[in-house]
Amino acid sequence: AQSVTQLGSHVSVSEGALVLLRCNYSSSVPPYLFWYVQYPNQGLQLLLKYTTGATLVKGINGFEAEFKKSETSFHLTKPSAHMSDAAEYFCAVSDLNDMRFGAGTRLTVKP
Amino acid sequence: EAGVTQFPSHSVIEKGQTVTLRCDPISGHDNLYWYRRVMGKEIKFLLHFVKESKQDESGMPNNRFLAERTGGTYSTLKVQPAELEDSGVYFCASSQLQGLTEAFFGQGTRLTVV
Numbered sequence: 001a002q003s004v005t006q007l008g009s010h011v012s013v014s015e016g017a018l019v020l021l022r023c024n025y026s027s028s029v030p031p032y033l034f035w036y037v038q039y040p041n042q043g044l045q046l047l048l049k050y051t052t053g054a055t056l057v058k059g060i061n062g063f064e065a066e067f068k069k070s071e072t073s074f075h076l077t078k079p080s081a082h083m084s085d086a087a088e089y090f091c092a093v094s095d096l097n098d099m100r101f102g103a104g105t106r107l108t109v110k111p
Numbered sequence: 112e113a114g115v116t117q118f119p120s121h122s123v124i125e126k127g128q129t130v131t132l133r134c135d136p137i138s139g140h141d142n143l144y145w146y147r148r149v150m151g152k153e154i155k156f157l158l159h160f161v162k163e164s165k166q167d168e169s170g171m172p173n174n175r176f177l178a179e180r181t182g183g184t185y186s187t188l189k190v191q192p193a194e195l196e197d198s199g200v201y202f203c204a205s206s207q208l209q210g211l212t213e214a215f216f217g218q219g220t221r222l223t224v225v
Contacts, residue, residue: 043218
């Protein structure tokens, strides 16, 4: 069975500061890992995904995440937060047949 | 190209009433998934269609929920009768290939049962 844990339901950073959203997963098979973002009144948008290959994955809007098998982690980072990054972020793990999501982390960006 | 579209965007109904949610996947996507997020909790899988067939409906909470995908195009999710705990956001996703490496999500339907 797969599961995802997102540490911190709310994260607040100042504009220009580092964004770090934590995600740990468990999976009995090599996982496919995803980060989705949901802006207010919009659907889930794929930020980035890891399937195979390079463990550092770059996504849209300057976000990236690193797959660390030894730590079973897939943390999302962005060097400098923008006001427009305020949204809810979801980490997900898939074995191709089933996708499991974390509870989400709401990111607030302070001016 | 149009994305995944869900109707309505919001629905408020009374306990005991019936509500039908609709999802139009991306054209040509055989795989269609329904998910639900209840009040700040994780997004949970409900079921998966491949064309018109239910591939996996292990996440359906109970027999008050009925999903259909006649003709393998759009899908409906009916809740009858609705209960208070059914409130949440219902997401639909579609993918061209079997498997969830490239799933596109709709904007969701926010259902409130009062």
